[in-house]
Amino acid sequence: MQTVSLSFFRFPKGLARVWAFAQMGLARGPMARVPDIGTWKLCGSGVGEGFTPWPNWGVYAILATWPDLETAQKRTKEAPVFRSYHDRAEEAFTMFLAASSARGRWAGVEPFEVTAEPWSGPTAVLTRATVKPSRALAFWSQGPSVSRAIGENTDVRFKIGIGEVPWVQQVTVSIWPDTASMARFARGDTPHGRAIRAVREGDWFREELYARFRILATRGTWEGVDPVANLELAA
Template identity: 55%
Template sequence: MSVATLSLFRFDGLGPRLWVIGQMGAARFGLAQERRAAFWKLCGSGTGQGFTPRPNWGVWAILATWPDEATARDAVATSAVHSRWRAKAAESWTLFLNPTSARGAWAGVNPFATTGQSQPPTQTSGPIIALTRATIRPARALRFWNRVPDISAVIGADPNVIFKIGIGEMPLLHQVTFSVWPDAASMAMFARGNGPHGRAIDAVRDGNWFAEELYARFALLGTVGSWEGGDPLARYRTQKDAA
């Protein structure tokens, strides 16, 4: 069963940030030689709540898929690219993800497809992770980004969202949103309710804004590293237990 990883890296100071910008070209050669990875992408991130067109020059990401969890954990720990980025970063955090559903395409393929498995895994407990990826049609980009501030404000104020970040391969046109929710009901309420996100989804469908799109859901297998001084999911579990 394939396993996905999202590795986030925070780079402090001018030198490390210039280095990682260069890595957006150089690291492609290393990842192309990483035979354990079935799919990989290098991404930048957005500022604010993460869902904005303004780049965050300090936060960068590597997303990849691997044949199984053991391979994924070993690759994140030992691969040349992950190791170099970790050594330069002020902190890093990786989530190990088990795809439970995926539809659509990313660069012409569905890297998280569960097709061919005897039965897609069913999540019965624990956080639910949502990933959406879209290639925005250039003629629709202004309309799309005009919607983003309202969506960003709502997700930032939502007490249910455990973690969220916006990443992307290309500013303005290739956008990935990644969020962690305590349960399916909380995620659905945000995504499909009569709020900014729900209205934006309706506009996307009516206006044919996306040239390509992918929607995936994952169960969490585990994490390694820290983000903003700790593990956001460990903090969530602590708060939940205290409540």
């Protein structure tokens, strides 16, 4: 069963952040050589809740796909490129996921195999879009209201905005205790719902991807806690 790993690393100020920024280019060769790896992406992050256009120089992420959970857990712990991130980070958190639904493309391909049955329990959500340059200003004008809304939502367990290219290639990741709470936030007359309608009406995206995942396991902490503590995981 395909397993998706999504690892987040927080680096202290100073040389560690310089190193982490440089890895956006330098780590590409080592990542490609990790045994058993499928699709992989190196991402930076944005400041604030949810997502913003302003970079956070202290937080970076690695997404990868693997043939199964055991391989994912082993490689993200033992592969040299992952070890180098862990050795320099002051905090790290990894989710191991199985896609329960996915639609759209990422850089022209469909990276996630749907291998988990739909369910209503704890859910991770990933959205990814390439914004048309001509629509970037309009897109980011919606960002502050959505960011504030997700930050104020007491249901969401974890939220972060990451991306490959600032301003135009953006990814949002969030964890919800159940699909009902996620749907309440995403739909209807809410900041997020209004933003989605504006996207559809304005044809803002060149490419987009939306996926839901069962959370199989986690490793590490974020801001001192395990974001899925006390949730019944799907493994």
